[in-house]
Amino acid sequence: MALRQAQTLTPLLVSEPWGLRGREATRRRRRRYPTIATLTITTLIVLPFVAYVAAVSNAARIGYRILQENQEIAALETDHERLQAIASSLRAPERIEYLAVTRLGLQPPNVGQIASLSVPAPSLRRDAQRAPGLWQRVGEYFHRNEAVAAPRSP
Secondary structure (H helix, E strand, C coil), rough: CCCCCCCCCCCCCCEEEEECEEEECCCCCCCCCCHHHHHHHHHHHHHHHHHHHHHHHHHHHHHHHHHHHHHHHHHHHHHHHHHHHHHHHHCHHHHHHHHHHHHHHHHCCCHCCCCCCCCCCCCCCCCHHCCCHHHHHHHHHCCCCCCCCCCCCC
């Protein structure tokens, strides 16, 4: 018994048909990378918080912009009122009279310098008394409404 052969066991991988084309592949466990899974989970957790902070900061920025625009509107309204007051004071008849007398050397009119004319009342033209022409009747027909649609009484 001295010559005993040593038996060693070695694992043997048997191929299996895989897929439609009959490719052979061995069954072995795929190596998983924990770093990618950790980054994916961290991204899915952190991303909503980043979106929330962005939305809140955007709302704050818009709020400050609205406040700034409202202040600018109030300042412009104040300037407008000030300019309206200046314009009305410049149009005041007393001021215009004062400038006319002092700067231009004009004098107020004397009693005999102002005259009024009587204008006769306008006479009725003959065209208005005539019967309306064809085109005038056509125009009245198309431009009338329900209140005027009744025939005229002579």
